[in-house]
Amino acid sequence: MSSTTAQSGLARARKGLAPGGPGGGSLNLNRKSKLSAQATKTFFWLLLPSVILLVLIHGYPLFQAGVQATHDGNLIQTGDFVGIQNFQQVLSSPAFWKAAQFTLLFTIVGVFGSWAVGLGLALLLRTKIPAGGTFKVLLLLPWVVPIVVSSTAWNWLVATPDSLIPSIFRGLGLGTPLFLADPTLAAVTVMIFKVWVSFPFMMMMTSAALASVDDTVYEAASMDGASRFQQFTQITLPLIARSTYISWILMTIFCVNDFPTIYLLTGGGPVDATTSLVVLAYRTVFQDFATGPGVAIAFLMTITLVVVSVILYRQIRKSSVE
Numbered sequence: 001m002s003s004t005t006a007q008s009g010l011a012r013a014r015k016g017l018a019p020g021g022p023g024g025g026s027l028n029l030n031r032k033s034k035l036s037a038q039a040t041k042t043f044f045w046l047l048l049p050s051v052i053l054l055v056l057i058h059g060y061p062l063f064q065a066g067v068q069a070t071h072d073g074n075l076i077q078t079g080d081f082v083g084i085q086n087f088q089q090v091l092s093s094p095a096f097w098k099a100a101q102f103t104l105l106f107t108i109v110g111v112f113g114s115w116a117v118g119l120g121l122a123l124l125l126r127t128k129i130p131a132g133g134t135f136k137v138l139l140l141l142p143w144v145v146p147i148v149v150s151s152t153a154w155n156w157l158v159a160t161p162d163s164l165i166p167s168i169f170r171g172l173g174l175g176t177p178l179f180l181a182d183p184t185l186a187a188v189t190v191m192i193f194k195v196w197v198s199f200p201f202m203m204m205m206t207s208a209a210l211a212s213v214d215d216t217v218y219e220a221a222s223m224d225g226a227s228r229f230q231q232f233t234q235i236t237l238p239l240i241a242r243s244t245y246i247s248w249i250l251m252t253i254f255c256v257n258d259f260p261t262i263y264l265l266t267g268g269g270p271v272d273a274t275t276s277l278v279v280l281a282y283r284t285v286f287q288d289f290a291t292g293p294g295v296a297i298a299f300l301m302t303i304t305l306v307v308v309s310v311i312l313y314r315q316i317r318k319s320s321v322e
Contacts, residue, residue, distance in 0.1 A: 065295050065298065065299070066299075068291045068292060068295045069086055069087070069292055069295040069296045069299055070082060070083055070084070070086065070292070071291075071292055072085070072086070072292055073291055073292060074289045074290070074291050075285070075286075075289060075291055079291075079292070082292065085292075086292035086293045086295075086296040087296045087299075087300070089293055089296075090293050090296045090297055090300065091300075093293075095272065095275075095280060096277075096280065096297065098272060098275070099272070099275045099276055099277045099279070099280040100277060102187065102273070102274060102275065102276055103255075103256060103276040103277045103278075105187075105191070106187075106190065106191055106194065106255060106258075106262075106276060107252055107255040107256055109191040109194070109195065110191065110194040110195060110198060110251065110254075110255040110258075111248055111251045111252055111255060113191070113194075113195040113199075114194070114195045114198035114199040114201070114202045114251060115202045115206075115244070115247065115248065115251070117195060117199040117202070117203075118199045118200070118201070118202025118203035118204075118205070118206050119202070119203075119206050121139060121199070121203045122203050122206035122207040122210055123210070123236075125203075125207060126207075126210055136203075136207075139199075139200055139203060140200045140204070141200075142196050142197050142199070142200055143197060143198070143199075143200035143201055144200075147197065147260045147261060147264065148260070148264060150193075150196075150197055151193075151260070151261070151264035151265050152264075154189075154193055154265060155180075155265065158179035158180060158189060159179075159180050161176045161178065165179070166178070166179070180265070180266055180270070181270055182270070183270055183271055183273030184273070186266050186269070186270055186273050186274050187273050187274050189265070189266075190261070190262055190265055190266055190274045193261060193265055194255065194258065194261055197261065198251060198254070198255075201247070201250075201251070202247055202251065205243055205246070205247040206240060206243065206244070206247070208243065209239075209240035209242075209243035209244070210236070210240060212239075213235075213236070213239050213240070217235055217239075218231055218235065221234075221235055241315075241316075242316055245312050245313075245315050245316045246316065248312055249308075249309050249312045249313065252305070252308055252309070252312075253305055253309070256276075256277070256278070256301060256304070256305055257278055257301075257305075258276070258278065259278045259279060259282065262274055262275075262276055262278075262279055263279055263282075268280075268283070277297055277300075277301050278298075278301065280297060281294045281295075281297040281298050281301070282294075284297065
């Protein structure tokens with residue numbers, strides 16, 4: 001065999017095994033499919049222990065809660081099976097609907113109020129203000145400080161007629177508002193307090209989303225004559241939409257399940273004006289010792305949160321920017 005023939009045969013063999021050569025594509029596809037199957041199997045076995053642990057941790061309590069919600073018992077005894085009677089009792093109770101109304105209002109103000117404040121501060125910090133890093137650390141304090149400390153500070157500010165803020169109102173000739181004794185003022189105070197302790201979370205979520213937006217997009221929009229407001233509505237909000245919906249889902253869950261913010265500040269009063277569903281569930285189970293109705297309230301809250309989360313999650317999937 002001549003050297004020319006050998007070289008041409010070697011070239012044909014290399015060409016056949018090359019990625020673009022005959023047989024090369026199928027060989028690479030087979031290799032990739034094997035690697036993908038192996039990676040999927042590895043991922044499954046790595047994930048399996050965590051799934052089993054989560055099922056054991058959450059599955060048993062959820063099963064027990066379902067048993068208690070369908071029985072007429074207390075914290076000591078399960079009681080007799082009553083089916084959906086506890087749910088019917090809860091849904092026919094005026095106290096439940098009053099608590100649901102406050103929970104809805106509390107959640108709306110908590111989510112969108114904290115988001116609006118967080119968005120405004122995130123945009124402000126994006127403008128390279130002096131000592132922006134120090135300012136951001138200070139703005140995180142309401143979120144970092146334990147809720148017990150924050151609620152104690154707010155009680156010191158507004159709880160009694162001689163507290164600081166009522167004294168300021170009285171000094172300005174505006175009377176002496178009883179922020180935690182008047183039902184309407186108490187509800188407003190609790191909502192403002194929720195916005196206060198929650199806006200740093202929204203600010204950090206929005207700041208992270210804004211950091212991924214390229215400045216050249218705004219430069220191009222400015223060259224095309226877009227105003228600041230148009231840039232905000234047509235560029236900023238669409239580009240951070242995914243992060244916004246995620247933060248709304250998380251904050252909705254935080255607000256609906258928020259027990260310490262309300263209970264430490266007002267205890268659900270006055271005259272149940274600030275009693276949310278989670279506070280009502282706590283009172284029903286641990287003060288009235290009616291486990292069935294209390295757990296039924298918790299189940300209804302969970303179902304509502306799942307529905308809201310699914311709706312917002314679908315919006316996340318629709319908000320992809322091409």
